[in-house]
Each structure stands twice: as C-alpha cells, then as structure tokens.
Amino acid sequence: MKISTHISHNQSLKAKTLLAFAFAAMLPFGAAQASGGLKVTATNATWQTECSTCHVAYPASLLSAESWKAVMNGLDKHFGTDASVDAAAKKEITAFLEKNASQRRRDAVLSANGKPQLRITETAWFIREHDEVSGRIWKNPLVKSAANCAACHTLAEKGDFNEHNIKMPK
Numbered sequence: 001m002k003i004s005t006h007i008s009h010n011q012s013l014k015a016k017t018l019l020a021f022a023f024a025a026m027l028p029f030g031a032a033q034a035s036g037g038l039k040v041t042a043t044n045a046t047w048q049t050e051c052s053t054c055h056v057a058y059p060a061s062l063l064s065a066e067s068w069k070a071v072m073n074g075l076d077k078h079f080g081t082d083a084s085v086d087a088a089a090k091k092e093i094t095a096f097l098e099k100n101a102s103q104r105r106r107d108a109v110l111s112a113n114g115k116p117q118l119r120i121t122e123t124a125w126f127i128r129e130h131d132e133v134s135g136r137i138w139k140n141p142l143v144k145s146a147a148n149c150a151a152c153h154t155l156a157e158k159g160d161f162n163e164h165n166i167k168m169p170k
C-alpha cells in the first residue's frame with residue numbers, strides 16, 4: 001500500500017521536500033540518509049551474529065547509549081526470553097552500540113518508571129513516524145508486533161529502512 005495516495009502528485013512532491021528537512025531535523029539517526037530514508041552503515045560482526053537470530057539486528061542509531069547499556073545488562077531477562085551472550089561478546093556489542101547510538105537528548109527518553117527506554121517502538125519518533133499505520137495493520141498476523149520491522153521494511157535485515165522499500169501486508 002502506498003501511504004500518500006490521498007494527496008496529489010504536486011502536493012506529494014512539496015510534502016517530500018518539506019519532509020526531507022523535517023527528517024533531517026527530527027530523526028535520531030547518525031546514519032546516512034539518502035533520499036529521505038535510513039540506511040544503516042555502522043555494523044559489527046558479533047552484533048550481527050548475536051542480535052539477528054530472533055529479530056533483525058536493530059540499528060544502533062535508534063536508541064540512546066543509556067538505553068543500549070540497559071538492554072545489554074538485561075539480556076538474561078530480555079523481553080520474556082534469555083538472550084545472554086558470553087562476556088567478551090557482551091563487551092564488544094555494548095561498545096559498538098554505545099559508540100553508534102543516537103546522540104539526541106530526546107532519544108534518551110525515560111520510560112514511565114524512570115528507567116531508560118528499552119524499546120525503539122516506544123520512543124516518540126517511532127510513534128510519530130508510524131502514526132499513519134492503522135490498527136488493523138498492526139494487528140495483522142503477518143505483523144504481530146511493531147518490533148517486527150521486517151514485516152513492512154522489506155530490506156530491514158540489510159539495515160535499509162528507506163520509505164521506498166516498505167511493503168505493508170494487506
């Protein structure tokens with residue numbers, strides 16, 4: 001489904017130009033943003049191996065360093081599962097994630113209980129960026145969870161979240 005079908009081509013172009021500026025200002029990514037989309041360039045072999053078995057390896061630039069530290073210190077109780085890695089891998093992955101984390105203050109958001117935000121999908125920018133996705137689509141069995149990026153971002157595994165590579169399940 002194309003998101004912007006309700007606006008005319010001209011408006012759409014104008015909107016795109018405006019959005020290009022808006023994205024530059026509002027998205028937390030330190031990564032390259034060719035034609036308005038996120039393409040993650042920062043990578044690390046250990047992170048790629050250990051953090052992509054249950055879901056796509058989430059880009060480091062989508063959470064703050066504080067959040068990554070908290071995620072990595074809680075891997076034994078990781079969203080209802082045990083995602084522990086050995087000490088050397090933990091050290092390497094934590095350093096990689098912290099180095100490439102979002103630098104923006106507003107992504108260092110605290111969750112309701114005052115602890116660092118653990119979920120990308122609960123950050124303000126994620127909610128704003130996805131506010132056009134209807135409840136029906138979120139509940140689609142092919143999606144199941146907002147954390148299932150690859151259900152819509154067809155190249156998420158390659159770190160490509162460009163809007164042109166989105167294909168929403170019907």
Ligand code: HEC
Pocket residue numbers: 003023036037038062120121129130132133137138143145146147148149150151152153161162163164166168
């Ligand atoms: C149900 C489908 C769906 C899921 C699941 C989903 N997204 Fe999206 N995503 C979208 C849509 C739709 C947009 C808006 C595209 C637009 O603005 O045209 C979007 C936009 C984005 C953008 C901005 C893209 C751009 O070109 O500026 C990023 C980055 C992004 N999503 C990351 C993620 C991440 C990370 C996850 C998983 C944690 C995720 N998304 C899960 C549908 C989805």
Ligand code: HEC
Pocket residue numbers: 050051052053054055058071075078079081082083085093118119120121122145146147148
């Ligand atoms: C054993 C499986 C498993 C492994 C390995 C794993 N995770 Fe997860 N992870 C999960 C599950 C399950 C969720 C919750 C998914 C959902 O809510 O749909 C999750 C969610 C997350 C989220 C939050 C997604 C959101 O909602 O924004 C982050 C961040 C995350 N994982 C980071 C990591 C990192 C970093 C690693 C590597 C050190 C890792 N995960 C390895 C199972 C795993």
